[in-house]
Every structure is written in structure tokens, then in C-alpha cells.
Amino acid sequence: MSKATFSFHVALVVAVVLLAVCNAGASEECRKRWIHIRKLPPMFNLDLLVNCSEYPMLEDLCPYLGNHGLGQKTHNRSHSWYRTDPSMLELIFHRRMLEYPCLTQDPALADAIYLPYYAALDALRYLYGPDANSSAQHGLHLFHFLQHDNPQIFHRRMSHDHFLVMARPAWDFSQPLSNDPPIWGTSFLELPHFFNLTALTLESRAWPWQEHAVPYPTSFHPPNLGLLESWLSRARRSKRSVLALFAGGGGVSAAPNIRRSIRTECENATSSASDSDSPYDTLCQIVDCSNGVCEHDPIRFMRPMLQATFCLQPPGDTPTRRSTFDAILAGCIPVFFEDLSAKAQYGWHLPQPEFEDFSVFIPKEEVVFKGMRILDVLQRIPRARVRTMRERVLELIPGVLYRKHNASPGLREKKDAFDLAIDGVLDKIRSRLQDLDMGVSVL
Structure with a gap:
């Protein structure tokens, strides 16, 4: 048993003991919030961690x-900064679920059932490993277990009360069952057996109602309120001497696309603003993150982001980016080029009615094909408006980070990305069950 797996087993035992102690006085505050963690065999979660170095097309995941x-x-004296990989969201979420104050051991009393299945880690053998030609099988072994082990739990509400976390974009689990041979991805979300459960993904598709996107994990996981407030203070007082920053790769091909347009405009920009009264020493800066060099080294991009007013968030292989949440963490106003990058994704964490209060939207088609200059658009935004937007970005920070497990009581009073995701899941399940009770179709 690996050290990581052993420590998780210890946490699980402690959680069970605390559950019996805490539930005695939690009945009122937990009304309509009870969650049961479905006990799954280790083959569906902890055993998958053992294979962390067995996928030749991926880097070794074991250090994460x-x-x-x-x-x-990130360094020995760090208390809040880690080399976090987004693919670990399932493990992070599972560990935090063990601390959830409204757990019940009786599934009949639960308002929601959490499946601690590491779907994205299990998908690796279909995406990169020996089962690449049988990816339509992904999830069937879980379904068979749920069908044969206390099947009344899964069928009680036709699985509408079940949810799980999938630490990849939903597209990676959405290959049509009819594809033969498989193209890319598994067919987990296309299996009729799981149409009713709620899947928390790093990126959702535009139409399926069973998916909902939650923030990518950043590298900042404070254990107490003091460290969070210290970071907020640093982000607030940081001197913003750069107008716009792009941290990422791509954009070097000849084909027209938004990343190429950003690189061209940034590289051709004058070194400073033409307005002598401008607060910016540099109009545009690029932090080259090609070949994944930034993924586990937050110092590479967080320091530049702290010095920038706007952080450009162009879509890449998929519309969303972890960089969106890194930028918010740095107090850098995100600039989006399509709605699917955030506005249509993270409604529980980035409030939709107020989206323009903390972000800028520039249609990518206007930039790529009609010559709109990004820097001109950003320079025209009044300074007072910029200050208001930055303050709103800073207010979002506690709700988009995943705090460290076993955090201090003071920090637990502030809802983080996990807390908001749980609130959203419970609301979603409650609404769906009400519709079913009223005979309203949820499709």
C-alpha cells in the first residue's frame, strides 16, 4: 500500500468516528443536506492510485x-502552495467529503448519494492504456456493482440523487457508443445507465443536463483564514504595471486562430502605453507555457499575473482553462473570447448575472477575422471601471479555490469551491426530484 493510499485510509477511519460524534447535534442545520458516501470497493478509487506511473504517454502522476x-x-516552508495537478480533483474532492458535516451512514436518510469513483483516473487505461479499443466499456463495471450490491440504493430514486466527480472535460467521456473503432474518449456519459446522475466535470458540454462544471484546482490551498487574508492583501496591493498578460502555449502555427492573433499583437505591441499618463510600463506580456512547463510550477505565472491588470483566456484544445482560476486568484481580470470558456460553465462559482462585473468579453471572430485589436479595447476601459472590476475579482477568490483539508474553523466559515459545488449539487438534485414528483420531465 502506498503512503498516499495509507494516509487516505487513516482519514477515512477518522471520518467514520467523527461522523458518529457530530451527527448527534446536526439534525436541524443538516435538514435537506444529508449526504451518504457510497462504499465502493478500492478497485474504483484507491487502488487506481497505484497505477499512477503506468501510462507511457503521460508523465508520472505519482508525485501529485x-x-x-x-x-x-512548492518549497519546504510553504503552507499554502502546492504542485497541484487538475487530474487529482477526484482525490481532493473525496478527501473533503470525509469532512462534510452532514454525512449519514444510512442511505435511506440521505438527500444525495456521493459515489467516490475516480472516473478520470480509471479512464486513463481506456485513453492511453491497454483498453483503448474498448472504451465503450468504461463505467460498466461500476454499474454492475451498483446493480448487485444493495441495488435499492441506486434504484430508489432512479439514481437522480447520485453524483460523482470526473476530473476531465466532459468531452473525454462523451464518445458515442456507435463509434467503432473508437476515436477519442470513453462513453461513460453516453451510457443510459448513468443518464440520471449528476457529474461534476472540469468542463461541461453545452446541452446535457446531468453535467455541471466546477473550477479547476489551482495551486493555492490555504489551511487557515490568516493565510487566505494575507494572500488577498498581497493581490490587492500588487502594482499592476502590465496592461495584458497571456500565460499559455500555442499560437505559433500559420493557421488563423485566437492564440496566434494574441501572440502577434502582443509581440508587435510597443513596449509601453502611448498615453504618458498611463499607469502601465508594458502593454502586453507573454509567459510561454509551451510543453507543459507551467503546469506544476505556479511561480512561473503567478508572479507575472500579480503584475498584470488583464489576463487573456483564449480557448485551446477545449474552451476552458485552468489559467482562468489562476488569474482570478492573482486578482487579474480575465478576458474571454467565447462564452463556453467560463460564462456558460461555472454558474455556481462565477455568478452569471454579474459576469461583466468581473470580466471582459471580446469575440474571437472579431479579433481573428476582422482586425479588432485586443489592447485597444482594454485601454479604452476607464480606470475607475478597472478598479471596480478588480475588486470584484478579489471577492471571487475564496469561492474558486479548494482550501486544504483539516482547515481551521475560521476558514471553514468561508465557502470555497468544494462548498459551493455541494450546495449546487444538492439544489440540482432537489429541483430534479421535485419535478419528478410533479410528473415533469427532466430531459
């Missing part, structure tokens, strides 16, 4: 299992 999925500290 430490600290219950937060990864190793």
Missing part, C-alpha cells in the same frame, strides 16, 4: 498524489 491530491509543496 501527496497531501491527499494537492501534490508536493
Whole structure:
């Protein structure tokens, strides 16, 4: 048993003991909030961690299992910063679920059932491993277990009360069952057996109602309120001497696309603003993150983001980016080029009615094909408006980060990304069950 797996077993035992103690006085505050963690065999979660180095097309994931999925500290004296890999979200979420104050051991009393299945880690054998030609099988072994082990739990509400976390974009689990041979991805979300459960993904598709996107994990996981407030203070007082920053790769091909347009405009921009009264020393800066060099080294991009007013968030292989949440964490106003990058994704964490209060939207078609200049658009935004937007970005920070497990009581009073996701799941399930009771179709 690996060190990471052993520590998780210890946490699970402690959680069971605390559950019996805490539930005695929690009945009122937990009304309509009870969650049952479905007990799954280790083959569906902890055993998958053992294979962390067995996928030749991926880098070794084993270093990122430490600290219950937060990864190793960025340096020995760090208390809040880790080399976090987004693929560890399932492990991070599972560990935090063990601390959830409204757990019940009786599934009949639960308002929701959490399946601690590491779907994205299990998908690796279909995406990169020996089962690449049988990806339509992904999830069937879980379904068979749920069908034969206390099947009344899964069928009680036709599985509408079940939810799980999938630490990849939903597209990676959406290959049509009819594809033969498989193209890319598994067919987990296309299996009729799981149409009713709620899947929390890093990126959702535009139409399926069973999916909902939750923030990518950043590298910042504070254990107490003091460290969070210290970071907020640093982000607020940081001197913003750069107008716009792009941290990422791509954009070097000849084909027209938004990343190429950003690189061209940034590289051709004058070194400073033409207005002598401008607060900016630099109009545009690029942090080259090609070949994944930034993924587990937050210092590479967080320091530049702290110095930038706007952080450009162009879509890449998929519309969403972890960089969106890194930028918010740095107090850098995100600039989006299509709605699917965030506005149509993270409604529980980035409030939709107020989206324009903390972000800028520039249609990518206007930039790529009609010559709109991004820097001109950003320079025209009044300074007072910029200050208001930045303050709103800073207000979002506590709700988009995943705090460290076993955090201090003071920090637990502030809802983080996990807390908001749980609130959203419970509301979603409650609404769906009400519709079913009223005979309203949820499709």
C-alpha cells in the first residue's frame, strides 16, 4: 500500500468516528443536506492510485498524489502552495467529503448519494492504456456493482440523487457508443445507465443536463483564514504595471486562430502605453507555457499575473482553462473570447448575472477575422471601471479555490469551491426530484 493510499485510509477511519460524534447535534442545520458516501470497493478509487506511473504517454502522476491530491509543496516552508495537478480533483474532492458535516451512514436518510469513483483516473487505461479499443466499456463495471450490491440504493430514486466527480472535460467521456473503432474518449456519459446522475466535470458540454462544471484546482490551498487574508492583501496591493498578460502555449502555427492573433499583437505591441499618463510600463506580456512547463510550477505565472491588470483566456484544445482560476486568484481580470470558456460553465462559482462585473468579453471572430485589436479595447476601459472590476475579482477568490483539508474553523466559515459545488449539487438534485414528483420531465 502506498503512503498516499495509507494516509487516505487513516482519514477515512477518522471520518467514520467523527461522523458518529457530530451527527448527534446536526439534525436541524443538516435538514435537506444529508449526504451518504457510497462504499465502493478500492478497485474504483484507491487502488487506481497505484497505477499512477503506468501510462507511457503521460508523465508520472505519482508525485501529485501527496497531501491527499494537492501534490508536493512548492518549497519546504510553504503552507499554502502546492504542485497541484487538475487530474487529482477526484482525490481532493473525496478527501473533503470525509469532512462534510452532514454525512449519514444510512442511505435511506440521505438527500444525495456521493459515489467516490475516480472516473478520470480509471479512464486513463481506456485513453492511453491497454483498453483503448474498448472504451465503450468504461463505467460498466461500476454499474454492475451498483446493480448487485444493495441495488435499492441506486434504484430508489432512479439514481437522480447520485453524483460523482470526473476530473476531465466532459468531452473525454462523451464518445458515442456507435463509434467503432473508437476515436477519442470513453462513453461513460453516453451510457443510459448513468443518464440520471449528476457529474461534476472540469468542463461541461453545452446541452446535457446531468453535467455541471466546477473550477479547476489551482495551486493555492490555504489551511487557515490568516493565510487566505494575507494572500488577498498581497493581490490587492500588487502594482499592476502590465496592461495584458497571456500565460499559455500555442499560437505559433500559420493557421488563423485566437492564440496566434494574441501572440502577434502582443509581440508587435510597443513596449509601453502611448498615453504618458498611463499607469502601465508594458502593454502586453507573454509567459510561454509551451510543453507543459507551467503546469506544476505556479511561480512561473503567478508572479507575472500579480503584475498584470488583464489576463487573456483564449480557448485551446477545449474552451476552458485552468489559467482562468489562476488569474482570478492573482486578482487579474480575465478576458474571454467565447462564452463556453467560463460564462456558460461555472454558474455556481462565477455568478452569471454579474459576469461583466468581473470580466471582459471580446469575440474571437472579431479579433481573428476582422482586425479588432485586443489592447485597444482594454485601454479604452476607464480606470475607475478597472478598479471596480478588480475588486470584484478579489471577492471571487475564496469561492474558486479548494482550501486544504483539516482547515481551521475560521476558514471553514468561508465557502470555497468544494462548498459551493455541494450546495449546487444538492439544489440540482432537489429541483430534479421535485419535478419528478410533479410528473415533469427532466430531459
